[in-house]
Amino acid sequence: MIGCTTWLHPYVFYLGAQPACKPANLVCVGRILCQMVPCGAEEVDEAIKSAHAAYLQWRKMAGMERARVICVLFIKGQHIQLPGGSFAYTRREPLGVCVGIGAWNYPFQIASWKSAPALACGNAMVFKPSPMTPVTAVILAEIYKEAGVPDGLFCVVQGGADTGTLLCQHPKVAKVSFTGSVPTGKKVMEMSAKGVKQVTLELGGKSPLLIFKDCELENAVKGALMANFLTQGEVCCNGTRVYVQREIMPQFLEKVVKRTKAIPVGDPLLDGTRMGALISKPHLEKVLGFVSQAKKEGAKVLCGGEPIVPSDPNLKGGYFMAPCVLDNCRDDMTCVKEEIFGPVMSVLPFDTEEEVIGRANNTTFGLASGVFTRDISRAHRVAENLEAGTCFINNYNISPVEVPFGGYKMSGFGRENGQVTIEYYSQLKTVVVEMGDVDSLF
Numbered sequence: 001m002i003g004c005t006t007w008l009h010p011y012v013f014y015l016g017a018q019p020a021c022k023p024a025n026l027v028c029v030g031r032i033l034c035q036m037v038p039c040g041a042e043e044v045d046e047a048i049k050s051a052h053a054a055y056l057q058w059r060k061m062a063g064m065e066r067a068r069v070i071c072v073l074f075i076k077g078q079h080i081q082l083p084g085g086s087f088a089y090t091r092r093e094p095l096g097v098c099v100g101i102g103a104w105n106y107p108f109q110i111a112s113w114k115s116a117p118a119l120a121c122g123n124a125m126v127f128k129p130s131p132m133t134p135v136t137a138v139i140l141a142e143i144y145k146e147a148g149v150p151d152g153l154f155c156v157v158q159g160g161a162d163t164g165t166l167l168c169q170h171p172k173v174a175k176v177s178f179t180g181s182v183p184t185g186k187k188v189m190e191m192s193a194k195g196v197k198q199v200t201l202e203l204g205g206k207s208p209l210l211i212f213k214d215c216e217l218e219n220a221v222k223g224a225l226m227a228n229f230l231t232q233g234e235v236c237c238n239g240t241r242v243y244v245q246r247e248i249m250p251q252f253l254e255k256v257v258k259r260t261k262a263i264p265v266g267d268p269l270l271d272g273t274r275m276g277a278l279i280s281k282p283h284l285e286k287v288l289g290f291v292s293q294a295k296k297e298g299a300k301v302l303c304g305g306e307p308i309v310p311s312d313p314n315l316k317g318g319y320f321m322a323p324c325v326l327d328n329c330r331d332d333m334t335c336v337k338e339e340i341f342g343p344v345m346s347v348l349p350f351d352t353e354e355e356v357i358g359r360a361n362n363t364t365f366g367l368a369s370g371v372f373t374r375d376i377s378r379a380h381r382v383a384e385n386l387e388a389g390t391c392f393i394n395n396y397n398i399s400p401v402e403v404p405f406g407g408y409k410m411s412g413f414g415r416e417n418g419q420v421t422i423e424y425y426s427q428l429k430t431v432v433v434e435m436g437d438v439d440s441l442f
């Protein structure tokens with residue numbers, strides 16, 4: 001246990017009572033790394049006020065000045081000509097204090113994807129990481145401080161649902177950017193609606209990956225693995241419904257199972273490791289529960305799906321499981337309908353393009369999708385018809401920061417990354433300029 005410390009400004013970070021554990025090894029399994037006291041109303045208010053005070057100075061700085069601290073994208077308005085030499089122009093202005101609330105699966109990335117554009121647009125941000133992964137957002141705050149971000153502009157508050165609720169309901173908050181599950185996203189949206197706050201929701205998914213018989217099979221197999229086993233399958237946009245055209249199903253399964261069985265599972269700090277432990281014991285049990293349910297509903301486990309103890313004795317007690325491939329799946333099975341958030345691939349056969357697009361879209365989610373084919377016309381036709389915020393053609397899970405990311409349907413709205421993010425962290429002011437006399441009706 002790390003000793004109790006409270007740091008205020010530039011961020012609020014309370015260490016005290018809520019354990020954050022490491023899931024992988026004996027030295028750390030179940031061992032408490034640090035303890036957090038969830039922030040209550042007083043601390044949340046203090047963080048928001050401190051962010052607001054910093055925002056009042058930060059918003060006045062020119063883009064060039066902010067660019068000395070944080071790499072600022074080109075933020076510009078429009079010039080619109082009007083009759084008689086008059087004109088209007090638009091300015092992109094910051095929103096104020098934005099709140100970021102993060103999930104546990106990409107804790108540093110989520111904090112960065114939210115706070116960097118927020119700050120670049122002239123806002124302040126109060127960020128609440130998941131209580132499962134509370135530490136890396138604080139490291140990000142330290143990086144910002146070192147880069148020259150003014151005190152208070154990026155504050156980290158710790159806590160769970162109660163702290164998140166306080167943040168969403170605070171009257172000084174202009175916007176909430178949330179990453180997490182659909183049920184929590186709905187609550188965040190409801191609370192934000194009451195205060196007419198803008199919202200970005202990055203929610204869950206159950207994305208389809210369509211593999212046509214004319215694909216380059218080795219690439220499709222590699223793509224299916226990238227779509228399912230990256231980060232132990234704890235990835236929102238994973239392509240966990242793998243639709244394979246019937247004619248190539250035997251070859252696909254043989255290759256995918258061979259590669260899946262060869263995935264080195266173990267210590268995530270070693271270069272050769274490709275899969276680590278799941279986040280927690282309850283989450284491991286939940287994922288294994290999906291595999292048991294799939295078997296009951298008629299799926300066939302081709303490999304994995306059970307807890308494993310890696311050969312390294314230090315890893316005993318870690319929350320490891322063998323990556324799993326499920327065959328004989330149907331669209332009505334729980335494993336095909338629900339987000340598992342673990343290393344479980346469900347494989348389903350299809351016959352025609354029209355049929356598979358209908359089946360792929362038959363879900364309330366719409367985060368991502370993918371297609372493997374050599375037919376360029378088909379690739380773009382499928383991309384157009386799939387109801388998802390991203391479609392990967394002949395690859396999967398490629399998301400550089402220049403490229404917008406976000407969902408359709410219940411997977412959320414708003415976008416992170418890319419130039420378009422500016423629209424979600426700024427508001428547009430129109431300035432109308434008269435160059436002649438006022439033509440009054442009165």
Ligand SMILES: NC(=O)c1ccc[n+]([C@@H]2O[C@H](COP(=O)([O-])OP(=O)(O)OC[C@H]3O[C@@H](n4cnc5c(N)ncnc54)[C@H](O)[C@@H]3O)[C@@H](O)[C@H]2O)c1
Nearest residue numbers: 102103104129130160161164165180181184202203204236
């Ligand atoms: N679309 C994306 O970009 C993306 C990225 C990562 C994860 N996710 C999704 O996140 C989910 C897994 O993450 P999780 O289990 O941490 O999700 P979660 O919804 O349980 O929690 C997310 C965050 O919300 C907070 N929270 C909980 N209740 C709240 C409330 N009432 N008000 C305000 N905040 C509240 C939590 O403390 C946490 O910080 C999966 O569904 C995954 O798909 C989506």
Ligand SMILES: C[N+](C)(C)CCCC=O
Nearest residue numbers: 105106235236237397399
């Ligand atoms: C970087 N990825 C793989 C696109 C993951 C984004 C965050 C989703 O959970």
